[in-house]
Amino acid sequence: MEQADKIWMDGKIVAWNDAHVHLISNTLQYGFGVFEGIRCYKTDAGPAVFRLKEHLVRLHNSAKILGFEVPYSIEQLTDATRQIIRENRFEQCYIRPIAYIGYGGMGLAYSDCTINVSIAVWHWGEYVGHGTLENGSRVRVSSYVRQHINTNMSKAKACGNYMLFQMARTEAKRDGYDEAILLDANGHVAEGSVEHIFLVRDGALVTPPLTHLLDGITRDAVIRLARARDIEVREELFSRDYMLTSDEVFFAGTGAEVTPVVEIDNRKIGDGRRGPLTTAVQKDFFDAVYGRTNRWAEWRTAV
Secondary structure, X not given: OEOOOEEEEOOEEEEHHHOOOOOOEHHHHHOOEEEOOEEEEEEOOEEEEEXXXXXXXXXXXXXHXXXXXXXXXXXXXXXXXXXXXXXXXXXXXXXXEEEEEOOEOOOOOXXXXXXXXXXXXXXXXXXXXXXXXXXXXXXXXXXXXXXXXXXXXXXXXXXXXXXXXXXXXXXXXXXXXXXXXXXXXXXXXXXXXXOEEEEEEOOEEEEOOOOOOOOOHHHHHHHHHHHHXXXXXXXXXXXXXXXXXXXXXXXXXXXXXXXXXXXXXXEXXXXXXXXXXXXXXXXXXXXXXXXXXXXXXXXXXXX
């Protein structure tokens, strides 16, 4: 992580080291807040944010699910995102908008609390691990279980939801793996700690349905890219051992982008290297986000 110089906080630009939130904050104490993870890429036409509107709509929807409103419109947050990238002179970066309770609300009722919004940017490379985009990642099935569909508001990208994923990823890293895969309460494969998962079987892509998973924006992009190549995409439930006999496996997400999985629980996937279909989807994804094709120009918001 390479820190920036400035952060946008409720309409003001403040220095990175001055971006403070009070200790007596409902969000700090209880995890009540919503956020987004977005990437900005360096293109020949200048920095461009990947599917910015879709991310900001999801931020608003996450807040609605939790029962509050983001006090800035999509248009205001779009302008703020572009402004903070320019202020930090980044050609590409990671973007973190967050809506939170910055002060007060020590009771669990939050209806009278003020909602704050901040947008931070920084440079973030390969999230899963250095070199994994090409060489692939080693993952393990986590001992932690993805929450049941009614345990929490799983369609909200809520701050508190991510403690589970943090524990799963930490467990995997401590055991020498790059990432974790979580099963759901019924034993079906759910997702990585912050990624959706795709299998390649007989030339088709297979991915879990969004029954109780977050509506992944990169996941949606991968499905569109695959179908543009006339690759069949199926959404279906599957077991952990079904993954082990797949031809290829890869993660998709803002941080992971399109990262191959070459080993699960010490079993090689395919020949243990990035496979041809993963390579093709990965190429199409990076061509789109870096502006090397005009086909998906609507996915890029110029800074």
